[in-house]
Amino acid sequence: MAIEFTKYHGLGNDFILIDNRASSTPRLTPEQAIQLCDRHFGIGANGVIFALPGEKDTDYTMRIFNSDGSEPEMCGNGIRCLAGFLAELEGMSRNKDRYRIHTLAGVITPQLTEDGQVKVDMGLPRLLPGEIPTTLAAADAKVINQPLEVAGQSWDVTCVSMGNPHCITFVDDVAAIPLESIGPQFEHHPVFPQRTNTEFIQVVSRDYLKMRVWERGAGITLACGTGACAALVAGVLTERCDRLATVELPGGTLEIEWSEIDQRIYMTGPAERVFTGKI
Numbered sequence: 001m002a003i004e005f006t007k008y009h010g011l012g013n014d015f016i017l018i019d020n021r022a023s024s025t026p027r028l029t030p031e032q033a034i035q036l037c038d039r040h041f042g043i044g045a046n047g048v049i050f051a052l053p054g055e056k057d058t059d060y061t062m063r064i065f066n067s068d069g070s071e072p073e074m075c076g077n078g079i080r081c082l083a084g085f086l087a088e089l090e091g092m093s094r095n096k097d098r099y100r101i102h103t104l105a106g107v108i109t110p111q112l113t114e115d116g117q118v119k120v121d122m123g124l125p126r127l128l129p130g131e132i133p134t135t136l137a138a139a140d141a142k143v144i145n146q147p148l149e150v151a152g153q154s155w156d157v158t159c160v161s162m163g164n165p166h167c168i169t170f171v172d173d174v175a176a177i178p179l180e181s182i183g184p185q186f187e188h189h190p191v192f193p194q195r196t197n198t199e200f201i202q203v204v205s206r207d208y209l210k211m212r213v214w215e216r217g218a219g220i221t222l223a224c225g226t227g228a229c230a231a232l233v234a235g236v237l238t239e240r241c242d243r244l245a246t247v248e249l250p251g252g253t254l255e256i257e258w259s260e261i262d263q264r265i266y267m268t269g270p271a272e273r274v275f276t277g278k279i
């Protein structure tokens with residue numbers, strides 16, 4: 001039986017979107033997702049996203065399989081793409097511009113804006129070691145500028161969870177980081193029992209950051225929405241940046257705000273439809 005799909009990207013972070021509203025079980029297995037994400041023998045993507053029925057008081061549920069078959073709790077660029085896909089599925093029957101989406105990281109609310117962007121309420125950042133999770137600090141202590149030995153040198157890292165784990169380190173030049181070799185060593189470091197996403201951040205000014213990322217389960221990607229959110233939080237915690245800043249990634253820019261009013265993180269960026277097909 002053929003399955004229709006739509007491919008989207010958010011700043012080059014690309015996904016295969018599948019209409020799964022008729023069932024609460026993903027229509028593909030993780031092994032099939034691996035095959036589809038292969039850039040030579042499949043469609044090519046960083047992950048497969050399923051739009052499932054909502055749970056409790058939500059409109060929809062999001063499930064995602066990474067290109068290695070693992071399942072992350074959430075994906076910032078992915079949920080913007082999902083919002084665009086849902087609007088496409090609903091078509092003319094759509095009578096609202098925002099969705100409450102159940103994810104493994106909690107309820108996330110993306111909103112389609114008039115200029116074609118998607119603004120996402122990413123919720124509250126989580127800062128305690130048990131929430132990230134990491135063993136880098138005591139249970140009641142935040143991991144801020146904590147030394148971590150990786151690849152034979154010491155890095156000062158700050159850890160944040162946006163429903164998924166992030167390890168952020170600030171560097172003078174992100175372009176000089178050997179991401180392909182060092183990224184896996186961060187991801188699989190024993191202090192991160194569920195592995196980690198890793199962001200290298202260059203502070204251009206208090207309202208402008210440059211970022212390169214190694215994503216857990218996907219490797220080097222052109223953008224990471226949750227990572228950009230975590231990077232801003234780390235920048236504020238280490239007094240390097242303001243609460244509202246542009247984060248430049250290889251695929252483009254995101255606007256990130258850590259609101260002083262409600263302490264929630266808001267991410268604004270594009271979601272672009274690429275093509276449709278059947279598998």
